[in-house]
Amino acid sequence: MSASTDQERNPQNQVGNLAAPDWLVVITGPTAVGKTDISIGVAKQLDGEIVSCDSMQVYKYMDIGTAKPGVIERKTVPHHLIDVVTPDEDFNVARFQELAKAAISDIASRGRIPVLVGGTGLYIKAITDGFLFPWEGASPEIRESLEKQAVQEGQDALYARLEEVDPQAAKKIHHNDTRRIIRALEVYITTGRPISELWQEGRRKKRARFDRLVMVGLVRERQKLYERIDKRCDKMIELGLVEETRRLLEQGYKRTLTSGQALGYKEIVRHLKGECSLEEAVELIKRDTRRYAKRQLTWFRADPRIEWLDIGLFESKEEVLTCILALTKGKMAAM
Secondary structure (H helix, E strand, C coil): CCHHHHHHHCCHHHHCCCCCCCEEEEEECCCCCCHHHHHHHHHHHCCEEEEECCCCCCECCCCCCCCCCCHHHHHHCCEECCCCECCCCCCCHHHHHHHHHHHHHHHHHCCCEEEEECCCHHHHHHHHCCCCCCHHHCCHHHHHHHHHHHHHHCHHHHHHHHHHHCHHHHHHCCCCCHHHHHHHHHHHHHHCCCHHHHHHHHHHCCCCCCCEEEEEEEECCHHHHHHHHHHHHHHHHHHCHHHHHHHHHHCCCCCCCCHHHCCCHHHHHHHHCCCCCHHHHHHHHHHHHHHHHHHHHHHHHCCCCEEEEEHHHCCCHHHHHHHHHHHHHHHHHHC
């Protein structure tokens, strides 16, 4: 093998030890933009492995509606954090943070490149910014008590209590956001510390783990992205989303579960329960997915570290890969 060929296959020869523990490549963007296909190409070229950053792909048996990479794709490049829990198991950002950090360390320890891929913004920040999540102080009993109080006394009573014990958090949490109000009070009651104090600790430790970080955001012209969303929704129906959802219900997984609130499934459940026609359910999926993509873009645009690529402007996937690899190697050489 020639030296030039060896360098092409092993980017570490060109830009140093890419697989150091503080090195991470992130590929993100809105749903249906094309992250899966592009990220597999990038990971192959970087001799890397993919860590999925999708809050719904962690669930087993939910394949079609979450657009999981297929068997062949996962054989082409190793994937982590897909199919790790059943739909009735509790899964949150803290558990994701723990599992993702372990996967990233494992990948790096074997001399490969960790490539974090997905569109769940909070999960990405949990890794790139190292936020602290005080889940060790979580108490289902206290949470249930607060939820009952919200029903009996109204959420305004809970918000007033939050203003008293943690005015800084109250300023950042909308008075109608009952879930976050309860979470903040739960933290205060179980740990004795305001959640705003923990937020500040997280900010102080921001970016401490990955000093060498490349974040790439994939985007398309809004109307083209919406067209891709609509086509993917139609394809999911063709692939058997209705049947997949029916099997989940038959296995006892209820729509009240967090997994049951996943886009695509909750709308099909409504259809299966006789609450709407299949055509209406599909239109709801398309509408809600477009709205979700818009929220994703708003979230990601706030992060100045992300280098954006309008992949609709490229002639081919190969050109997109060339651009991302050049960007990655260029940034690494400068670090």
